[in-house]
Amino acid sequence: GAGVSQSPRYKVAKRGQDVALRCDPISGHVSLFWYQQALGQGPEFLTYFQNEAQLDKSGLPSDRFFAERPEGSVSTLKIQRTQQEDSAVYLCASSLGSSGRAYEQFFGPGTRLTVL
Amino acid sequence: DQQVKQNSPSLSVQEGRISILNCDYTNSMFDYFLWYKKYPAEGPTFLISISSIKDKNEDGRFTVFLNKSAKHLSLHIVPSQPGDSAVYFCAASNTGNQFYFGTGTSLTVIP
Numbered sequence: 001g002a003g004v005s006q007s008p009r010y011k012v013a014k015r016g017q018d019v020a021l022r023c024d025p026i027s028g029h030v031s032l033f034w035y036q037q038a039l040g041q042g043p044e045f046l047t048y049f050q051n052e053a054q055l056d057k058s059g060l061p062s063d064r065f066f067a068e069r070p071e072g073s074v075s076t077l078k079i080q081r082t083q084q085e086d087s088a089v090y091l092c093a094s095s096l097g098s099s100g101r102a103y104e105q106f107f108g109p110g111t112r113l114t115v116l
Numbered sequence: 117d118q119q120v121k122q123n124s125p126s127l128s129v130q131e132g133r134i135s136i137l138n139c140d141y142t143n144s145m146f147d148y149f150l151w152y153k154k155y156p157a158e159g160p161t162f163l164i165s166i167s168s169i170k171d172k173n174e175d176g177r178f179t180v181f182l183n184k185s186a187k188h189l190s191l192h193i194v195p196s197q198p199g200d201s202a203v204y205f206c207a208a209s210n211t212g213n214q215f216y217f218g219t220g221t222s223l224t225v226i227p
Contacts, residue, residue, distance in 0.1 A: 004159070033213075033215075035217075040219065041219055042120070042205050043217045044217070045214045045215060048214065056214060058214070059214070104150070104162035105162065105215070106162070107159030109159050
């Protein structure tokens with residue numbers, strides 16, 4: 001498949017558990033974005049990578065959220081000690097260029113996280 | 117503090133007629149705007165964009181209009197088709213990296 005893929009598609013966690021969400025961007029895409037989409041809301045920016053460098057993490061809601069992209073391709077979003085308010089769809093997007101503006105972002109299908 | 121607002125959660129239009137989806141923003145520094153379309157259980161897909169140096173951009177049946185003085189943009193779909201039924205999000209950016217999305221408008225095109 002040539003698109004952005006995310007795994008798992010669905011994740012149920014007990015409150016307090018750690019979770020790891022994976023994103024495989026389109027091959028060759030320089031930029032990678034993570035978004036959080038709560039029910040009935042639009043996607044909200046979490047963090048942005050250019051290759052392996054995390055250039056903007058201003059949207060991460062707390063220090064329980066951590067993202068990495070060590071080799072400039074696959075990215076993992078980790079949430080420690082999950083809380084019920086973390087329940088949302090987590091979307092990953094990638095774009096070809098070094099600026100998200102100049103190039104359209106291609107989104108994955110998302111991971112729906114439910115924290116019980 | 118929602119910087120991008122879509123005040124109509126839903127819209128129904130007859131097939132063949134025009135669909136007009138609206139979006140308002142508050143940050144005058146935004147200079148790039150996009151529309152995304154989303155089907156259930158899928159990620160948003162890019163539809164059309166416009167830079168603040170323009171007031172109109174057209175791509176087939178889709179046209180985006182930007183009114184900077186009113187901080188308002190709209191997406192026109194004409195003629196509307198049943199396959200256009202989806203949730204439409206507008207998004208805005210001023211850095212190129214961080215995009216701010218509206219809450220979406222669910223469009224239903226009635227055959």
